[in-house]
Amino acid sequence: MAEKIILTADLYDNAVTERKGDYTAKPRITGTVRNHQIAERILARGSELRLDTIEYILGMSDQEKVTAIAEGKSVVDGVGQYMATITGSFEGEKAAFDPAKNILTASYVPGKLLRDTLKNVEIDTRTAVTGPVINSIIDSTTGEMNTQLTSAAPAVISGSNIKVAGDDAGIGVFFTKTGGTAQKCSLLIHNNPSELTVMMPALEDGEYTLSIITQSAAGNKLVKEPRTYTFPVLLYVGNKPSGGGGDRPEIE
Secondary structure (H helix, E strand, O other), X not given: OOOOOEEEEEEEEOOOOOOOOOEEEEEOOOOOOOHHHHHHHHHHOOOOOOHHHHHHHHHHHHXXXXXXXXXXXXXXXXXXXXXXXXXXXXXXXXXXXXXXXXXXXXXXXXXXXXXXXXXXXEEEEEEOOOOOEEEEEEEOOOOOEOOXXXXXXXXXXXXXXXXXXXXXXXXXXXXXEOOOOEEEOOEEEEEOOOEEEEXXXXXXXXXXXXXXXXXXXXXXXXXXXXXXXXXXXXXXXXXXXXXXXXXXXXXX
16 A cells, blocks of 8 residues: 655735635645655665665666756656757747757656656645745846856845845845855845845855745734745756766675
């Protein structure tokens, strides 16, 4: 019998409609799982392979899938289907790819295993604690949403109750590199409850999380203690990490 999965969803007031009692739900993201954690899960199920061996194989699998997608292959695994896509317009039938107007990216479609699993997930809805919620971040330089960031460039953050307000020294918008320290945005160009325009700090290439710490609440009120919201989507400066492993371990 399949293991029962319960997903908690927080209910928020629907800002799009004015109807009383209308809410939207957001799955509560409780952490990030990388290849190391996946390897631990596989090991816990009784694999005879060593932890570092499993992690190495997963990393090699990531790299080969990425290479195949870049070659124009459609990659299908137990999670979904991936393929390269190009955005932006081309002028004329012999137009060349222009990085200033065109972006090579990838599309994703959930696979059967994931779709079937989600059908059997039990949703536990709860009223969300009033506080800041980030819905998206758009890099103003490239127009990319929730993916690539441009170091020391402006970005637009959308959400609810995200106005940066309060007297606490820790208030602000922060970008934190994985394994590093948080860097605060020194300039807020626009500071509204549903949208912020910030000047991002100088960020090294790598993987980042975005967080907002504020005492702002609904109705332009302030709460006593600062509240923090960390956007669950990983953001990148420079090339997106492939998740590959290091030296090949000995297989026993």
